Amino acid sequence: MIRRLVLDVLKPHKPDVIELSEALSKLDGIEGINIIIYEIDQQVENAKVIIVGNGIDFENIKKKIEEMGATIHSVDEVAAGKIIVEEVKTPQDRFARM
Amino acid sequence: MIRRLVLDVLKPHKPDVIELSEALSKLDGIEGINIIIYEIDQQVENAKVIIVGNGIDFENIKKKIEEMGATIHSVDEVAAGKIIVEEVKTPQDRFARM
Amino acid sequence: MIRRLVLDVLKPHKPDVIELSEALSKLDGIEGINIIIYEIDQQVENAKVIIVGNGIDFENIKKKIEEMGATIHSVDEVAAGKIIVEEVKTPQDRFARM
Amino acid sequence: MIRRLVLDVLKPHKPDVIELSEALSKLDGIEGINIIIYEIDQQVENAKVIIVGNGIDFENIKKKIEEMGATIHSVDEVAAGKIIVEEVKTPQDRFARM
Amino acid sequence: MIRRLVLDVLKPHKPDVIELSEALSKLDGIEGINIIIYEIDQQVENAKVIIVGNGIDFENIKKKIEEMGATIHSVDEVAAGKIIVEEVKTPQDRFARM
């Protein structure tokens, strides 16, 4: 059971971030959505999309995102199971500046 | 259902930030407002506006902000759904210094 | 309803910070005050004043501050509404070192 | 009794991170899984896998990971016992940037 | 009503920090004291003194500190009112490295 997703999404300016978040938050199994616009170009916006729920259907999310003219660039984090497990930092983390 | 918005707003010195925050906090569906003035020029002020509520009506917010002579420069974050989802940091975050 | 204010205040050495904080904390609608002296010159002190309450009357605060020989240099943050909304960090924050 | 594992895993693009996390979260003794993709190459992805449970069977985890075409590159942290013990920082930590 | 004070105090080596903290903690209206020695010279010690209470009498504190041969160099923070208000960070903070 998928509990949380962090997606990197490329979207056109229209539909806007308000519409995209409302559309995603209405899908089955979704408890909440957070969308952060972290870069704006002339044609597109880069958005970090965090989705929390009980039994998130990834294909459903993907379909809705594409229906709105956007594309999933990458899936950066997935939490699955009975509980939402958070990241644990270790000295082996290669991604220095986190 | 929109639960939280982070807006970048450009406002004239008058009406002041006290008046703007009071006006926004009285709108339907709003539980609280935080306005931070992060830059002041001779003519205008740059404000970061955080709005929390149950069912925030973005068009309503926008109308009130414009009525007060200010403009929304960008929508930087939207949280929607039954719960307010917070950001999750990942190594893929391109915006290094956050 | 104003719930929290962050003010940048310029004050003379007398009345001192103890007197100023006691005077402000007695005003109607005030639950608590925090005053931080962050710069001291020969003639004046720069103070960051944080005011928390239920229905803070800004004009009242301003009047009391001026009665004590001090002036409000800027209003840096205002929280209004039923709940006190805290700041949310986003990658669009232009004020880098916060 | 193993309570938490942090693994560094090398995986092919397919099966994807959604499938891998769902498969691992269904194993006996697992309460939750978090998978973070921290590097993507043409052929493979580097993933940090955090597994929380009551009595995690490492051999079972390893078998499932390998069934899905991935390999455990290293075991970076293990928590065992009645409670999950978190890291404690000390001045002797040689791994400076943690 | 003063609830918390942060003082910068210059003290001789004797009486020592144990005696000073015990003496201050016994004054009326004081709930607790924290004294941090942050610099030691041949003759004197620089101490940061944090005082928490319900109705702290600053003149009383000052008198006791001076009785023990020490002097208040500055009053760096005052919290007053029904609740103890903590500092709130804003982009206007001029004191960069806090």
Place this chain on the structure above:
Amino acid sequence: MIRRLVLDVLKPHKPDVIELSEALSKLDGIEGINIIIYEIDQQVENAKVIIVGNGIDFENIKKKIEEMGATIHSVDEVAAGKIIVEEVKTPQDRFARM
């Protein structure tokens, strides 16, 4: 009564970190173990071992670690007593980068 230990341990690759943590977590008086591998060489691994319990027997721990072919390089932190006391930072800390 020893409540928490932080040990720097040098271990061979075999027995692995899973076996070591399971063996230590079964000793009397142990509530939980966390082992972090922070450096791997061809012959050995450097591990930070955190042990939490009610009445930890250090000699017992040491014996078990040595039985498994590993050695305690140093004892970096010890918490003893009825409660587990955490570190307190002070300006006198000479170990700058903690």
Place this chain on the structure above:
Amino acid sequence: MIRRLVLDVLKPHKPDVIELSEALSKLDGIEGINIIIYEIDQQVENAKVIIVGNGIDFENIKKKIEEMGATIHSVDEVAAGKIIVEEVKTPQDRFARM
């Protein structure tokens, strides 16, 4: 009433940190002890000793530390009173990197 002490202690290798922490934790009025070894030389070890209790007797602590061949190099922090007061950061803190 002393509630918490932070001491900088110079100790010989023997008795070791386990023995020192057990001995101190058994003294009257002590609830818990944390000893961090932050530097090891050929002859001595530098230890940061944090002591929490209800009515800590400093002379008693000092006597026990000296009985074990160690010496108190400095008293870096003292908390006294009915409650344990924690440090509060201010822009006047001269000890920059804390």
